[in-house]
Amino acid sequence: MRALVSGQVQGVGFRWAVRERAVGLGLTGFAHNLADGRVEVEAEGDRIDELSAWLHVGPPSARVAGVDVTDIPDKGDAGFQVG
Numbered sequence: 001m002r003a004l005v006s007g008q009v010q011g012v013g014f015r016w017a018v019r020e021r022a023v024g025l026g027l028t029g030f031a032h033n034l035a036d037g038r039v040e041v042e043a044e045g046d047r048i049d050e051l052s053a054w055l056h057v058g059p060p061s062a063r064v065a066g067v068d069v070t071d072i073p074d075k076g077d078a079g080f081q082v083g
Contacts, residue, residue, distance in 0.1 A: 001041075001043050001052060001069055001070065001071055001072065002040070002041070002044055002050075002069070002071075002072045003040070003041040003042075003043075003047045003052065003067055003068065003069045004034070004038050004039075004040055004063075004067070004068045005038055005039045005040075005041065005042075005055055005058070005064060005066070005067050006037070006038045006065045006066045006067075006068075007058075007062065007064045007065030008062055008063040008065075008070075009037075009038065009039045009058065009062050009064065010033050010037055010039065012059070012061040013038060013059060013061050013062075014039055014058055014059060014061070014066055015031040015032065015082045015083075016060035017035065017058065017062075017076070017083060018031040018039070018051075018055070018082075019031060019081075019082050021045055021051060022051055023080050024039060025045065025047040025050055025051055026043075026045055026046070026047060027043045027045035027047060027048060027051055028043070028044055028045060028077040028078060028079055028080055029041065029042040029043035029044055029080055029081075030042055030080065030081040030082070030083060031079050031082055031083070032082065032083035033049045033083075035066065041055065042072070042075075042077075043058070043065045043080075044046055044074040044075065044076075044077060052067075052069050055063075055067050055069075059067065065077045
């Protein structure tokens with residue numbers, strides 16, 4: 001899946017919280033900031049629905065305004081990277 005998360009999601013530890021949640025769910029992929037203030041998340045694995053649901057809330061330090069989720073083919077990523 002690919003998710004674009006908007007709101008107050010940069011500068012609040014959002015990407016690292018995503019990584020912690022994703023690793024805990026056994027997912028691989030990445031999270032990085034976009035120039036427009038959103039965070040892009042790509043993840044793959046059996047429990048992506050759980051991560052997708054969590055992205056709508058995020059960590060306590062963030063204020064999620066919206067999440068645009070798209071299904072994409074798995075890429076075979078190893079680990080979960082923060083960029």
